[in-house]
Structures are given as structure tokens and as C-alpha cells.
Amino acid sequence: MTKRYVLVHDENKCIGCQACNVACRSENNVPESVTRLQVRIEGPYGNFPNLHFKYNRVSCEQCENAPCVKVCPTGAAYVNDDGIVSINENKCVGCLYCVAACPYKVRFINPETRVPDKCDFCKSTRLARGEDPACVTVCPTQALVFGDANDVNSEVRQVLDTKANYQQKVNLGTEPRVYRIPSRKGGIKA
Amino acid sequence: MKLDRRTFIKGAGAGTAGCMLATLPGSIAALGKTSISGSEQSIASICEMCSTRCPISARVVDGKNVSILGNKQAKSFGGAVCARGGAGHSQLYDKQRIVKPLKRVGERGEGNWQEIEWDEAYATIAENLNRIKAQHGAQSVAFSSKSGSLSGHLFHLAKAFGSPNTFTHASTCPAGYVVAAKAMFGGKIKRDLGNSKYIINFGHNLYEGINMSETRGMMNAQMEKGAKLVVFEPRFSIVADKADEWYAIKPGTDVAVALAICHVLINDDLYDREFVARYVEGFAEFAKEVKAYTPEWAESVSDVPAEDIRRISHEYAAAAPHAVVDFGHRASFTTEEFEMRRALYAANVLIGNIERKGGLYFGKKASKYNKFAGEKVAPTLAKPGVDNMPKIDAKRIDMVDEQFSLLWSSGGVYQSILDATLSAQPYQLHAWVMSRTNPMQTMTDRARIVETMKKLDFVVACDIYISEGAAYADIFLPESTYLERDEEIVDKSGKSPAYYVRQQVVDVIGDTKPSWQIWKELADSLALGEYFPWQNMDTLRLFQVDKDTRLLADIKQRGWLSYGKPLMLRETSMVKDFVAQYPNAIEPDADETYASRLSFKTPSGKIELSSKKVEGFAPGRGVIKYREVALKKADELFFIQGKVAVHTNAATQNVPMLANLMSDNAVWIDPVTAGLFNISSGDKIRIYNATGSEEGHALVTPGIRPDTVFAYMGCGSKNKELARATGKGVHCGNLLPHVTSPVTGMNLHTTGVKIAKL
Numbered sequence: 001m002t003k004r005y006v007l008v009h010d011e012n013k014c015i016g017c018q019a020c021n022v023a024c025r026s027e028n029n030v031p032e033s034v035t036r037l038q039v040r041i042e043g044p045y046g047n048f049p050n051l052h053f054k055y056n057r058v059s060c061e062q063c064e065n066a067p068c069v070k071v072c073p074t075g076a077a078y079v080n081d082d083g084i085v086s087i088n089e090n091k092c093v094g095c096l097y098c099v100a101a102c103p104y105k106v107r108f109i110n111p112e113t114r115v116p117d118k119c120d121f122c123k124s125t126r127l128a129r130g131e132d133p134a135c136v137t138v139c140p141t142q143a144l145v146f147g148d149a150n151d152v153n154s155e156v157r158q159v160l161d162t163k164a165n166y167q168q169k170v171n172l173g174t175e176p177r178v179y180r181i182p183s184r185k186g187g188i189k190a
Numbered sequence: 191m192k193l194d195r196r197t198f199i200k201g202a203g204a205g206t207a208g209c210m211l212a213t214l215p216g217s218i219a220a221l222g223k224t225s226i227s228g229s230e231q232s233i234a235s236i237c238e239m240c241s242t243r244c245p246i247s248a249r250v251v252d253g254k255n256v257s258i259l260g261n262k263q264a265k266s267f268g269g270a271v272c273a274r275g276g277a278g279h280s281q282l283y284d285k286q287r288i289v290k291p292l293k294r295v296g297e298r299g300e301g302n303w304q305e306i307e308w309d310e311a312y313a314t315i316a317e318n319l320n321r322i323k324a325q326h327g328a329q330s331v332a333f334s335s336k337s338g339s340l341s342g343h344l345f346h347l348a349k350a351f352g353s354p355n356t357f358t359h360a361s362t363c364p365a366g367y368v369v370a371a372k373a374m375f376g377g378k379i380k381r382d383l384g385n386s387k388y389i390i391n392f393g394h395n396l397y398e399g400i401n402m403s404e405t406r407g408m409m410n411a412q413m414e415k416g417a418k419l420v421v422f423e424p425r426f427s428i429v430a431d432k433a434d435e436w437y438a439i440k441p442g443t444d445v446a447v448a449l450a451i452c453h454v455l456i457n458d459d460l461y462d463r464e465f466v467a468r469y470v471e472g473f474a475e476f477a478k479e480v481k482a483y484t485p486e487w488a489e490s491v492s493d494v495p496a497e498d499i500r501r502i503s504h505e506y507a508a509a510a511p512h513a514v515v516d517f518g519h520r521a522s523f524t525t526e527e528f529e530m531r532r533a534l535y536a537a538n539v540l541i542g543n544i545e546r547k548g549g550l551y552f553g554k555k556a557s558k559y560n561k562f563a564g565e566k567v568a569p570t571l572a573k574p575g576v577d578n579m580p581k582i583d584a585k586r587i588d589m590v591d592e593q594f595s596l597l598w599s600s601g602g603v604y605q606s607i608l609d610a611t612l613s614a615q616p617y618q619l620h621a622w623v624m625s626r627t628n629p630m631q632t633m634t635d636r637a638r639i640v641e642t643m644k645k646l647d648f649v650v651a652c653d654i655y656i657s658e659g660a661a662y663a664d665i666f667l668p669e670s671t672y673l674e675r676d677e678e679i680v681d682k683s684g685k686s687p688a689y690y691v692r693q694q695v696v697d698v699i700g701d702t703k704p705s706w707q708i709w710k711e712l713a714d715s716l717a718l719g720e721y722f723p724w725q726n727m728d729t730l731r732l733f734q735v736d737k738d739t740r741l742l743a744d745i746k747q748r749g750w751l752s753y754g755k756p757l758m759l760r761e762t763s764m765v766k767d768f769v770a771q772y773p774n775a776i777e778p779d780a781d782e783t784y785a786s787r788l789s790f791k792t793p794s795g796k797i798e799l800s801s802k803k804v805e806g807f808a809p810g811r812g813v814i815k816y817r818e819v820a821l822k823k824a825d826e827l828f829f830i831q832g833k834v835a836v837h838t839n840a841a842t843q844n845v846p847m848l849a850n851l852m853s854d855n856a857v858w859i860d861p862v863t864a865g866l867f868n869i870s871s872g873d874k875i876r877i878y879n880a881t882g883s884e885e886g887h888a889l890v891t892p893g894i895r896p897d898t899v900f901a902y903m904g905c906g907s908k909n910k911e912l913a914r915a916t917g918k919g920v921h922c923g924n925l926l927p928h929v930t931s932p933v934t935g936m937n938l939h940t941t942g943v944k945i946a947k948l
Contacts, residue, residue, distance in 0.1 A: 013426050014414055015397040015405075017835035025847060026257065030737035032850050037468055044426055048860075049438055050891040053431045054909060137259060140270045141409040185431070 003082040005062070005121055006149045007136070008140035008159050011179040012107075013056040013143035020144070027134035034108045036060070036119045037135060051052040052185035055143075058108045060085060060119040061168065068098035068107060068116075077116070083177060084123050089115045102170050106189035121189055123147070163182075196608055214911060215303045215658075216290035216668065221700050225253050226283055228673075228696035231368075234261050234749020236497035236680070236692040238672035239274035239281070240838040241338055242401045243680075244884060248278075248673065248695045256673060258874035263750040264690070266384075266403035273836045273851065275697060279816060282673050282696060286913055287654055289700025292666040293338075298644055299662040301910050306710070309663050316715035318648040318664075319351065322620045328352030329584035330618060332607050334359075335625040341693075342683050343706040344625050344652075349579055350385045351722035354586045355610075357618070359936045360601025362632045363520045363839075367932045369596045370517075370531030373804050374539075376791030379550045381514055382504070383408040383760075388509035390502065391533060392444045392452070393423035394518040397432055403684075411548075418509075420502055420820075422447055422494065424830055425858065425900045426893030435502070438895045441828040441940050442524035442821045443492035448533035449816055450488035451497075451503045453480045455540045460507035465542030469788065472800025475813045476536065491816075505857065510546030512816070516824060519575060519847035520833070520934040522918060524928060525819050532814045537655055539797050545760040555756055561702045562784065564774030568687035569741055571679060571734045590616045591809040594935045603935035605633050607858035611642045621648040625705055625917075628670070628837040630658035631904060632841030634926035634937045635881055647893035652705055655844055661909035667703040676706035676727040678832065678933035679734050679745055687766075691745050706730075759784040808933050822942020827863065828880065828898040829943040840904040850913035855905040855919040856889035856941055857943065860896040864888060867947050874948040879941060885948065891929035901947060 009168035016039050023124045024030065024037040031175040044051035066085050067076040069077045077093035077098045099107045099116055122133040132136065145154035159165075160179060167176040195843075213219045228250040237244045245261035256279035262607065265391055281287065289310040296302030308312075322330055333348035335341035337358035343358045371378050381630055383389060383396075384407030390558045394938035396405045408727035412416035412432065422444060429434040439447060445655060447655060455461045456477050468475050485496035506513050515537040534552075555569035567846075588603035596806070597603060607629075610619040622643075625913045630639050641663035643649055651660035652667040677692040686751025703711075710722045733809040742927045745751050755771055758764050758898050764781045769775045779786050792798045807814025822828055838841060843853065857877055859869060869875060877899065884906060894900050905919030929938040 010413075012432075013409055015835065016275040017398070017400060017433070017718070019271060019276055019835075022273040022847055023259075026255065026276055026279065029255065032846065037331075042430075044431070044891065046892075049426075049436060051426050051893055053428070053432070053434075065773075123796045137269065138271045138276060139931075140272055140400060140405055142268070142399075142406070169663070 001149070003178040004149045004177070005082050005084055006147070006156055006160070006177040006179060007121070007133075007180045008055045008156055008165065008181065010143045010145070011055045011183040012043055012181060013141045014039060014057070015143075016053070016055050017140060018090075019138045019140055022120070023138040027125060030117075031109060031111050034117070036117065043139055052183060054183065056106070057178065057180070058106060059178070061174065061178045062121070064175035064177065065173055067101040067103060067174065071097040071101040073097065080123070082123070084132050085118075085122055086120060086123070087114065087118075088115055090154040092116065103174060191655070198381060205644040206421070206712065209727055214286060214288070216288045216292045216666070216776070217285060217287055217303050218287050218700060219285035220305075221289055223699060224309045224695055226250060226256070226699065227253060228256070228694075230369050232264070232749070233534070233693050233695045234665040234691075235378050235695055236672065236677075236690060237271065237278060238276045238339060238692075239842065240400075241336065241483070243338065244275060244402045245690050246273065246275065246751045248285045249415050254265055256282060256751060257401050258422060261749045262401075263748050264752075266406065266684070268406055270402060270406070272402065274838055274842055274848060275857070276669075276847055277847040278673060280318055281414055281654070281698065281842070281845040282671050282846070285674055288656055288668045289702050290668060291701070294664050297638065298907070300665070301661065303656075303666070308703070309344055309668060310366040312712050312715035315650055315665055315712060316540060316675045319621060319623075320716060322647060323352065326618065326620050327584060329354060329582070329700075330620040331355070331623065332357065332587070332610070332621070333623045334604065334607070334627050334629070336627050337601060338662055339626075339920060340705045340827060343709045346576070346721070347709040349582065350713060350718040351716065352580050354582045354584055355605045356602065357607065358601035359604060359627055359632055361597065361604045361930075362458070362629075362937045364596055365601060366521050366931075366934045366936050367517045367519065367531045368600055370528055370535060371602070371842075372596045373800055373801055374535050374792070375554070379552060381513065381516060381550055383516070384411050386411050386512060386514045387415070388513035389417055389419045390506060391419060391421045391433070392448070392516065392518055393421070393521075393814060393832075394516045395423070395427045395429045395832055397428035398835045399519065400835055403481055410850065418505070424828070424895045425832065427464050428746040428835075430435070435498075437494045437498065440491070440895070441830050442526075442819065443899055444523055445526055445530035445533050446483070446488045446491040446816055447494050448530065449480055449483040449814070450485045450499050451506070451515070451537045452476075452533065452540060453483045454500055454503035455507060456480060458504070460504065461824050462510065462542030465544075466540070469544070469790075469797050470539060471792070471796040471798045472813070473792040475800040479813050480838070486493075491785055494820050498908065501569065507541055511543040511546040513541060514543060514549050514820060522934070522939045523932055524821065524937055525832075525931040525939060526817055527931045527936050528811065528933040529814050529816065531934070536799055536814060536915065540801060544797070545758045546760060547695070547761050551685065551758050553683045554686055555681060555683045558689050559683075559757065562768070562776050562787075563754065563772040564776060565772060569735065569738065571681065572736055574724065574730060576723065579721065585616070587616060587619065588935065593933050595807050596933070597743050601761045604629070605930060605937055608633075608642045608928065611645055612638070619648075620646060622646055622651040624659060625652040628840045630662075631907070631921070632924050634923055634939075635928035636638040636921065636924040637882060642719060652708060656911035658840070658909045658912070660909045661911055668700070669701040669708065670704045674698045674702065675705075677706070678730050682750075685758060686752060686754040688750065688752040689745055690750045693746060693749070695937070759788050759939060778794070804933070811933060821940045826942030829877070829879075829896075829925060830898060830900050831903040832900065833940060834902040837902070837904055840907075840926065843907060844912040849914040853914060853918045855886065856901040857886050857920060857945070858889050858891050858894040858900040860894050860898075861890050861892060863896045867945060869945070869947050876946045876948055877920060877925065877943050878946075879925055879928045879943045884920040884924055886920035899943065
């Protein structure tokens with residue numbers, strides 16, 4: 001694998017404003033009834049007045065060990081050279097195995113194309129033009145860092161090397177490429 | 191159709207496609223247009239999904255979409271756009287947007303419309319306004335517009351017509367801090383959150399009411415520079431969540447805590463004596479007054495522990511002068527708004543953070559900046575003036591009371607339109623021309639506004655949707671959205687001069703016009719065309735740049751032009767850099783600052799902590815003072831509102847992408863309070879008081895004081911034209927009483943309510 005694209009979501013900087021959600025929808029023409037990306041403001045947790053929200057980014061985790069790819073009978077779900085979990089629409093027979101297999105529940109059937117859809121880091125549009133994914137570009141508080149973790153000089157590598165971070169459901173062995181910097185309030189102390 | 195496995199499952203998630211609406215006359219749906227055209231190359235422009243008006247860069251993609259990103263030339267905005275900005279295209283080609291002039295054909299507010307041509311619209315308006323002018327005088331017509339953007343063109347029309355009664359939305363939103371700043375500093379002041387080390391925030395929710403450069407600045411200060419943020423707010427908002435300390439202050443008592451901070455600063459000798467001696471007028475009177483406002487007293491009023499107020503005041507003073515008490519934005523938490531905003535400013539003045547990094551500062555527009563530099567660093571813009579404007583003898587309707595004098599030239603007391611219409615105070619209004627304003631939601635006491643609209647002889651609304659206010663118009667004028675129009679160059683100076691400009695990205699959809707053109711053409715119909723001597727927007731822009739076509743081309747190309755180095759007059763490092771850059775710059779003082787050049791446009795030329803002028807027009811208010819106010823009855827709960835990041839007040843609830851994110855506003859209720867009424871999350875509830883009654887649903891959450899309920903404002907529209915918003919959620923304006931706060935003229939946004947499970 002030549003590149004290892006990863007995304008870091010800083011839950012301290014995220015304000016749950018949905019700028020990413022809207023930018024994603026606009027960039028990728030995501031139909032109204034489905035979504036590739038949301039930030040869910042969960043909580044507040046804790047006891048008054050010691051409360052905190054959790055800012056939970058919900059989008060494809062780009063697993064290194066992706067269950068959706070493993071279960072796909074036709075090879076329509078595959079991992080690209082850059083590590084991005086991708087979909088070959090022509091090979092898809094619509095069996096929905098991938099949707100069922102995703103432990104993060106982020107694959108869905110696009111009602112217009114009728115094939116599975118999900119976040120692909122804007123790879124055919126923005127990434128192909130050398131730009132960051134739409135969500136990263138518009139984020140008002142710079143809560144997202146994106147880049148090639150194989151590049152030792154990349155910002156994303158620096159962030160991962162210096163800030164405590166976690167991934168979701170690591171116990172499943174999926175090895176997600178979306179990393180999260182926990183909130184200093186009620187976050188996971190890594 | 192080929193039937194395969196994929197066709198078989200196509201129903202999944204396609205639920206909204208079958209939802210058909212009766213076609214609204216004049217809407218894009220009625221027009222039947224689906225494709226869009228415009229520039230495929232990125233054009234620098236200005237957003238208008240809220241009034242922060244961020245610099246954007248936009249282009250049409252494949253004739254069906256518009257990509258909207260931030261303009262990276264504007265560094266402090268960082269190329270970012272928020273959810274509302276990113277959804278601008280969804281508003282542009284929303285099938286429910288109105289793109290053809292309409293006239294009312296049923297009863298006012300009934301919702302029966304007929305498409306008409308512009309000529310008929312102008313002729314009808316001209317006939318009615320000229321008749322009313324002849325019978326009752328020009329002053330009997332009120333003109334109102336959301337401030338900024340093209341509002342000046344409507345107000346110019348009002349002046350040409352002969353009416354002094356022009357209003358912005360000020361008294362429903364920002365007038366509090368504007369009026370208080372005028373009284374103390376002689377004009378508006380800015381905050382340097384990005385460089386602040388200690389920020390005290392009284393419910394200025396910059397993480398939901400996003401103001402891009404300030405939001406980014408504060409987050410950067412917090413996360414990258416270790417600034418401490420203390421928030422006093424009755425609700426656990428996003429800014430409260432991001433704070434180092436959050437205090438669930440009792441609604442409307444912010445002024446008590448602010449005065450107690452001032453008390454500690456003076457009593458514990460933490461204030462900047464030298465600054466006060468040099469720049470402040472009326473300190474002794476103020477010090478005498480705040481002697482009584484101890485933290486213990488403030489605790490009894492506000493529920494904020496005295497020891498915390500004392501400790502926070504000491505921490506704040508220790509970070510001085512790179513510390514700030516945020517003076518807030520939309521408010522009127524209390525009728526004592528004037529005292530509250532002044533008390534917040536006072537806490538800044540006492541630590542001498544004026545013109546210091548991380549404190550407060552004045553905008554450095556080109557004329558001022560160039561004077562300091564001793565050379566023309568930035569161009570200045572010319573303002574077109576029109577000779578021989580008619581003399582207006584009539585007084586404004588809000589001139590009944592001198593205490594509102596600071597607001598007369600800053601938007602006026604908007605809600606005085608209601609009093610003038612319903613009770614002829616001080617005289618009878620007969621018509622209302624409104625543009626891009628939705629008083630039915632943003633003003634208080636909705637029933638009274640309905641009554642006003644029904645009583646008027648003639649109502650004109652210019653907007654992009656038939657908003658709740660526009661629903662009561664006789665003539666509706668469809669305005670081009672910000673993506674379809676050109677405007678004048680705008681001054682956006684901060685610590686150094688900057689300009690930006692709105693430019694057309696998309697070809698006009700349907701039969702709409704930019705409002706500068708609408709008011710100019712209406713002036714022609716009113717036989718007032720001589721007062722609009724310019725041809726078009728290009729003429730106006732060329733006039734602004736004094737025919738410097740290169741400058742104009744540059745601004746249009748980059749969309750954002752900033753000049754020089756940031757300058758704060760009392761900040762040594764900045765003054766040093768400035769002087770090094772500009773050899774002809776004014777000689778700094780001995781302490782290497784421009785401290786001696788800092789002056790204030792007040793009667794004394796100093797910061798008026800206490801003001802004889804204010805005492806003159808509002809007896810008893812010269813010195814900042816606490817007054818107890820009853821915001822609710824004993825058996826009621828406080829009702830407060832706020833902003834959410836995905837909507838702009840009452841303007842965006844019908845925009846498809848944003849409605850999809852949030853179309854309803856749950857009422858936040860504390861678990862113990864909810865238990866008393868047997869209310870659970872999701873339950874249908876009634877929320878009511880003497881002003882009105884609303885139905886909504888409950889969100890039971892510990893993120894609110896037990897004596898308070900909260901809802902995001904702007905939902906619960908009652909007109910059928912806003913199909914995605916109508917009837918969804920609680921209409922806040924229907925629960926807020928018609929009260930005007932002293933001096934600031936502000937509507938009141940805190941009141942008492944009762945709740946009941948349905």
C-alpha cells in the first residue's frame with residue numbers, strides 16, 4: 001500500500017455544527033434521505049453541573065481489516081491502493097451483505113444509484129484534485145486533520161504521534177483509520 | 191425498467207420522494223425550472239445565510255449544483271463555511287422559493303396569491319404609497335430591513351419618499367451592546383478573542399451562533415494557546431460544554447455577576463489605576479455604586495457562588511490586559527439590558543484591556559490607518575451622496591422618549607411600529623414596506639403583530655420566501671438570493687483595513703431582482719427617480735473606488751483585500767512592527783505605543799464609566815446600577831431561547847438541507863421539573879403564559895436549570911407557505927411579551943411560562 005489515508009477527529013475542537021455533514025452532502029450529491037457523515041451530539045452525560053457532551057463523528061471508518069470487503073461475494077467492495085474502502089458499482093449485485101456486516105452501521109443503499117454508498121474521503125473529486133475531503137476543508141474549528149499517515153512529515157502523523165487518541169470498536173480487530181482525540185471532559189483517558 | 195436485485199430494493203430510504211405539495215404560485219415549482227447556469231469558475235463573493243456574511247468562493251457544478259467554500263484569501267475565516275453557508279445552494283433552487291412577484295387575492299394573511307408582472311407590482315405600490323402620502327403624510331409609511339447588505343437602498347428610498355421611519359432589526363437583536371458601547375466608548379468596539387488568555391462569557395454562544403472569525407479565534411485561543419473560558423449561562427450550551435468552568439446562572443441576573451466582578455476588581459485593588467486615571471471619566475461614582483455589589487450579594491441574586499466570582503475575578507485580573515469579558519450579541523436577557531452591557535464593558539475597562547492583545551479594540555479603517563502610517567496604505571471608499579434630498583420635518587415614531595436617542599441612528603425601536611399602528615402613538619402609521627425581515631418571528635408578541643398587519647392600509651414585503659411576516663403582505667416582491675446578485679464593496683476592517691465584495695455566481699432564476707434594483711425601479715414609479723441617479727451596481731462600485739478600475743478588478747478577482755499589519759494602539763510589539771513598516775508613521779510615545787492617540791467620541795473624550803449625557807436623557811441611569819426586575823411570576827418557569835448552528839434565527843427553517851437537519855425545536859426541561867408534570871422526553875406538551883400558548887415536545891435533560899425551560903428560536907412558523915417549517919415546534923415570539931427595555935429599546939427575550947403535558 002503506497003498511501004495510508006487517515007482522518008483524525010478532535011472531539012475537543014468539534015462543536016457539532018454539521019458544516020461537515022452539509023459539505024459532504026453537497027460535494028457528493030448525497031440524497032436527502034441518507035447520509036455519509038454526521039456528527040452526533042450525544043448527552044449531556046454526567047451530573048449537573050458537571051456535564052459534558054460527546055461529539056461522535058459517524059462515517060465510514062475505512063477499516064484496514066474491513067468486514068464489508070470480506071463478505072462481498074463479487075469483489076464490488078474492495079480496498080484501494082490508498083487504503084480507502086471503495087465500491088465498484090458495476091460489480092455490485094445489491095445483496096446488502098456489506099450493509100449488514102458493517103459494525104459501525106455507516107453503509108447504506110443510495111436510493112438513486114441503488115448501490116451501497118458511504119464516505120470515501122471524496123477520493124474521486126477533491127482528493128483526485130489534490131484537495132482535502134470536503135468535511136476537512138470547511139470545518140469551522142479545524143477539528144479534522146486528514147492525510148497520509150505513511151508520510152512521516154504529515155500533519156496527521158504529527159497529531160497521532162503527539163496527542164492521545166482512540167479508535168472505535170478496536171476489539172473487533174477492524175483497525176479503523178478514523179482516529180479520535182477524546183474530549184478532555186469525560187473523555188477516554190488514553 | 192430492467193428488474194434486478196437492485197431495482198427490487200430501491201424503496202429503501204426513498205420515503206420523501208413521494209411527498210407532493212400543492213404548487214405555490216410564483217414558486218420555482220410553479221416555474222418548473224430544474225437546471226441552473228452560471229460561472230463554472232470559482233467566484234469570490236459573500237455569504238448571506240446569516241449576517242456574519244463570511245467571504246466565500248463559489249461555482250456552478252455541472253449545471254445542477256453550486257459548490258460553496260470559504261474564500262481562503264480571508265485568513266481569519268480560514269476558508270471555512272458553516273452548515274448554513276454550505277447549504278446556500280439548497281435555498282437557491284428550493285422549489286418553494288418565490289421567483290415571481292405576487293399580489294394577495296384573498297384576505298390578508300390567508301395565503302391566496304396571484305402571480306403578477308413587475309410593472310403591475312410597482313404600479314400598485316406607487317398608487318397606494320402616493321395616496322397614503324397625500325392623505326396622511328409620508329411619515330405614515332414605515333420602512334424596515336435587516337441591516338447591512340442592500341438595506342441602505344431601501345432607506346434611501348424612504349428618505350426620498352419623505353419618511354423618517356426607517357428601522358433595522360436592531361432592537362430585536364444587537365442593539366443592547368451597540369447602544370451601551372455608544373454611551374461608554376462613543377461607538378462600537380471589537381473583541382480580540384483569538385489572543386485572549388482568559389475569556390469570561392455571559393451566554394454568548396459562539397459555538398452555536400457561529401461568527402466564523404470569532405468562533406475560530408476563540409477555539410484557537412482555547413485549544414492551541416491554553417486560554418481559559420468561563421461561561422455563565424442558564425443552559426448547558428455548546429459553549430458551556432467547551433468552557434473550563436460553567437455556571438448555570440439564574441436568567442436575567444448576569445448584570446449582578448458582572449457588577450460583582452467589578453466590585454472585586456476595585457475592592458481588591460486589581461484594576462489598572464493608571465489606565466483608569468488616564469482614559470476614564472466617572473470612575474469615582476461607579477466605584478461608589480459597586481461598593482455594595484459584593485460577590486455574596488451577587489450569589490444571592492444569581493446562584494453563582496461568591497467564592498467562585500471572587501476567584502474568577504482574581505484570575506481574570508492576573509491575565510490582564512490579555513483577558514476579556516465578552517460583551518455578547520443577541521440578548522435582552524433582562525429589561526436591564528443597558529446596565530448589563532455597560533457592566534460587561536466596565537469589567538474590561540477596569541483591567542485596561544482597550545487596544546491591547548486579547549482585549550477590546552476599535553476597527554482600523556483605511557482613513558484612520560493611513561493617518562497613522564503617514565502614507566496611503568489602503569484605499570478609502572467614496573460614498574455616493576445625492577443632492578437636494580427632500581427635507582423631512584416629521585419626527586420618527588420612536589422619538590416619543592429621549593432615552594432611546596442613541597438608537598435613532600442605529601436602527602430605531604423596531605417594535606414601535608406596533609404602537610404607532612395600533613394606538614396612533616405618537617401618530618398613526620398606515621403602511622409598512624419591509625425587506626428581508628420577519629418581524630412575526632423576531633419581534634415579540636406575535637398576536638399584536640398580526641393585529642398590526644391587519645390594521646395597516648398597505649403592506650409590501652420583499653424576500654426570497656413568503657416568510658411568516660411576508661405572508662401578510664399585499665404585494666410580495668421576490669428578491670434574487672445573494673448567489674444571484676452583485677453589491678457594493680463592503681468595509682470589513684479589523685486591526686487593519688480590509689474590503690470584500692458580493693458578486694453574482696449563478697444566473698438569476700425566474701423573475702427576481704436584486705433589491706437595489708427593486709427600490710430604484712419603484713422610485714421611478716413613485717416619481718422619485720431623480721434621487722437614484724446611478725445606472726446600476728457597476729456605476730456604484732466605480733464611484734466607490736473613484737474610477738480606479740485596477741483596484742475594482744483586484745477586489746473582484748480576489749474577493750477579499752486586506753492591507754497593512756494589525757495595529758492596536760497600546761500594544762508595543764504591534765506599534766514597533768507598524769513603525770518599522772511605514773517610515774513616515776506618526777512618532778510613537780516614549781513607551782513605544784500610540785497610547786496618547788487613543789481617544790473616544792464621547793462628550794468628555796474619555797471612556798464614560800458614568801455619563802452625564804445618559805443621566806440627561808435617562809434620569810437615574812448615568813451611573814451603572816442594579817435594579818431588580820420581575821421576569822416571571824412566582825409559579826412560572828423562566829423561558830429562554832438561543833441559537834443553533836444549523837439555522838439562522840427565523841430565516842432558514844424552510845431551506846431543504848437545513849430543514850432536513852432540524853425542523854423542530856424541543857423544549858428543554860430539567861428532569862426534576864419534568865417529573866413534577868409527569869413529562870418524559872418526546873412527550874407532547876403545552877407551553878403557555880398570558881401572551882400566548884404553543885404546543886411542542888419535551889426534551890428532558892440535565893442541561894438546563896430546574897426553574898428554566900429553553901427552546902431554539904425560529905421554529906413553529908404559522909403560515910402555510912413555509913411548508914417544511916409550518917407548525918413544527920414552538921413559536922418563541924408567540925410567548926414573549928411586548929416590552930421595550932429602557933435606553934436600548936430592546937425587545938425582551940426572557941419571560942415566564944407554564945408547562946403542561948398533553
